[in-house]
Amino acid sequence: MRALDPEVFDAVFAAIEPLLPKPVATHPLGCHRPRASDRTCFRAMLIRLVSGCSWVDAEQLVDRAVSDTTLRARRDEWEEAGVFHKLVEEALAAYDKVIGLDLSEVAVDGSQHKAPRGGEGTGPNPVDRGKCGWKWSLLTDKAGIPIGWAADGANRHDTVLFAPTLEAVRTRGLLQDIETLHLDRGYDSGTVRALCQSHGVVDIVGSKRRSDTRWGRQRAKQAVPLGLRWPVERTNSWLVNFGQLRRNTDRKVCHRLAQIALAVTLLITAKLIDWRDRWSFGSAA
Numbered sequence: 001m002r003a004l005d006p007e008v009f010d011a012v013f014a015a016i017e018p019l020l021p022k023p024v025a026t027h028p029l030g031c032h033r034p035r036a037s038d039r040t041c042f043r044a045m046l047i048r049l050v051s052g053c054s055w056v057d058a059e060q061l062v063d064r065a066v067s068d069t070t071l072r073a074r075r076d077e078w079e080e081a082g083v084f085h086k087l088v089e090e091a092l093a094a095y096d097k098v099i100g101l102d103l104s105e106v107a108v109d110g111s112q113h114k115a116p117r118g119g120e121g122t123g124p125n126p127v128d129r130g131k132c133g134w135k136w137s138l139l140t141d142k143a144g145i146p147i148g149w150a151a152d153g154a155n156r157h158d159t160v161l162f163a164p165t166l167e168a169v170r171t172r173g174l175l176q177d178i179e180t181l182h183l184d185r186g187y188d189s190g191t192v193r194a195l196c197q198s199h200g201v202v203d204i205v206g207s208k209r210r211s212d213t214r215w216g217r218q219r220a221k222q223a224v225p226l227g228l229r230w231p232v233e234r235t236n237s238w239l240v241n242f243g244q245l246r247r248n249t250d251r252k253v254c255h256r257l258a259q260i261a262l263a264v265t266l267l268i269t270a271k272l273i274d275w276r277d278r279w280s281f282g283s284a285a
Helices: 006-019 038-051 055-061 068-080 083-098 158-171 190-198 230-240 253-284
Strands: 105-114 132-140 146-153 180-183 203-205 210-212
Touching (some): 055 068, 083 253, 105 230, 158 190
Parallel strands (some): 180 203
16 A cells, blocks of 8 residues: 555655654653654554554554554644644645645545444444444545545434535635535535535535526536546545544544544655656656
8 A cells, every 4th residue: 555655654754753742751750761763653553544453453563662552642642732633734735736736626425434443423324234333524626635524423414524524625725716516415405505605615516406606596407427526436435445444443533533634644645756756757758
């Protein structure tokens, strides 16, 4: 998987290292064990995210260089400092600067997955015989780059997740640049359309009808090519490749959102490396 490619790992760690909080010595005599390397901890977190293994297995896969207890503590420490949120914001800004986000056609879709340990933000999964699960809502640009997401229980309706998903896009200052929004069938409702229009998103394509208030009227029902939705569906499939997203064993929403942020950062980093190589080979030729 590209996330474990040394080049991708090195690039992401170089970006995350300046964001890490400075360690605070709490031992009164200063005679505690040496602090585990941040690089080793990050590698173990990455292995767990990609493979879906337990913290104990992640400890074994890094040759016991750091304990599973330390890994959990370091993960919580970084989450409290907002490291993963800052990291994905930096990745999105870099992509927008180098390649450019294309917000002429954006799409939103949801994806439901297993959460066998339960916890907050989980619920009976209607597509998995009522077993405990969770879901995410994802909004992407025309190329499938995630620009907003939210998470909740698998039993929550798509329309409930749409508001926080759209709010995440608004917080990033990208909402006003959206030209056309493509809704999945589960999102296509009067409530969602009204919310979009209140935020200035007026060209909305859904399974039921297309509305565009820029012309002061609602367009007649018309066929919409499926190709306008495949980027977000492809991105969902990319995220499902991460074992810990596909079968999540954490018990807090903040942990799952941090994992999505890290997964999105890895996807964007791989794309930026491919873009660099594309132009490097072209220059060499």
